[in-house]
Amino acid sequence: MDTAIRGERERLAGFLNEMLGALGRAERRRWGDVYVRGLLATSGRKATASMAARVSDGNVQAMQQFIGQSPWPWEPLRQRLAQRLAAALQPVAAWMIDDTGFPKKGTRSVGVARQYSGTLGKIGNCQVAVSLHYATDDAAAPVDFALYLPKAWLDPVRRAGAGIPEDVTFQTKWALALTLIDRALEWHVPPGVVTADAGYGNISEFRAGLARRDLRYVVGVQGTTTVWTDADNLTMPPHPGRRGRPRRKPLEVGAPQQVKALSQSWSPDQWQRIMWREGTKGPMASRFAAARVLPTNGYEHTGSREQPHWLLVEWPEGEPAPTKFWLANLPPEADLVSLVRLAKIRWWIEQGYQQLKDELGLDHYEGRSWQGWHHHVTMTMLAFGFLALEALHRKKNFWTVLAPAQGTA
Numbered sequence: 001m002d003t004a005i006r007g008e009r010e011r012l013a014g015f016l017n018e019m020l021g022a023l024g025r026a027e028r029r030r031w032g033d034v035y036v037r038g039l040l041a042t043s044g045r046k047a048t049a050s051m052a053a054r055v056s057d058g059n060v061q062a063m064q065q066f067i068g069q070s071p072w073p074w075e076p077l078r079q080r081l082a083q084r085l086a087a088a089l090q091p092v093a094a095w096m097i098d099d100t101g102f103p104k105k106g107t108r109s110v111g112v113a114r115q116y117s118g119t120l121g122k123i124g125n126c127q128v129a130v131s132l133h134y135a136t137d138d139a140a141a142p143v144d145f146a147l148y149l150p151k152a153w154l155d156p157v158r159r160a161g162a163g164i165p166e167d168v169t170f171q172t173k174w175a176l177a178l179t180l181i182d183r184a185l186e187w188h189v190p191p192g193v194v195t196a197d198a199g200y201g202n203i204s205e206f207r208a209g210l211a212r213r214d215l216r217y218v219v220g221v222q223g224t225t226t227v228w229t230d231a232d233n234l235t236m237p238p239h240p241g242r243r244g245r246p247r248r249k250p251l252e253v254g255a256p257q258q259v260k261a262l263s264q265s266w267s268p269d270q271w272q273r274i275m276w277r278e279g280t281k282g283p284m285a286s287r288f289a290a291a292r293v294l295p296t297n298g299y300e301h302t303g304s305r306e307q308p309h310w311l312l313v314e315w316p317e318g319e320p321a322p323t324k325f326w327l328a329n330l331p332p333e334a335d336l337v338s339l340v341r342l343a344k345i346r347w348w349i350e351q352g353y354q355q356l357k358d359e360l361g362l363d364h365y366e367g368r369s370w371q372g373w374h375h376h377v378t379m380t381m382l383a384f385g386f387l388a389l390e391a392l393h394r395k396k397n398f399w400t401v402l403a404p405a406q407g408t409a
Contacts, residue, residue: 046361140348204297223260
């Protein structure tokens, strides 16, 4: 056997032995090992029968029972994986929040409904899951997933049929995202700057939740989001006390402005061309500008008091108007390059979703239960985690080979 292949197999065996220890029983560890190896070895659709046929010790019935019926908790395994990845992938840059769709044909798979999916780009029959990814400038990996349940799935009959626990209640996607963040904090995963698209960033309650947790963030917003300008010089209104309602805006300030219109009024010398990474077809670059503002959403919708933010705007050359907008609670001394780097680091998550689905079968699970879905997703995360660590191993070995021997020029 080739030395490189033998080394990879030994590393996989060691990784799975370490991770699957969280499952306790030897029988569960055994079939967890087989299932992950099946995911890694099988091309095309990851049907259990196909996976079992690709590994010498595969067994369809045992693998199906391990995923669908065996009552092992997935959180401890995900915690162990998150801590292992965080230790290897350093330094942390971002915690990336997003959601992805799992297209389905039937109506009985847990959480399936006609709903919007970014994966489909439209409303379709699918499951939707919210995820938290851990990212550095050089790598990224998922540390947790949460299945979004439309309210119809909390009907007692459907709940019982899918095995949804009684303590599971309806949560919006942004609330699920905060749940994932809380779990990662409990696991002592080093926090990064939280990034999310406008589906999350435009919700003032989500931003307030991040602020309450003392987390920094760079989140997308819509061009219609309104702000007050000259944020660092605004006088905050005093709270009237327990009986009175908080004022809806700061003192001595004019009407709020939509961020798209505001950014179009900025002078040409405020815009700078920034490159954020080297793409497969050359440098990825565009024009950006940023200014300090105070978001109005919290005042208008909840009476909450948001602090001044950075408004980051992208206006690509040749476009008639700005195209993308972000709010960031980074310190006033943050520079434009840092803002752009964090806003654009989210390219990792699309690449991660593609690999999880196309190569590892994240959305291929054919069972219908709550437990089975979470078990399959957890095994897929393990497979992805191993590949991320292997990529890091190859990179380190590459530089070791290139390094000059001691005492040579």
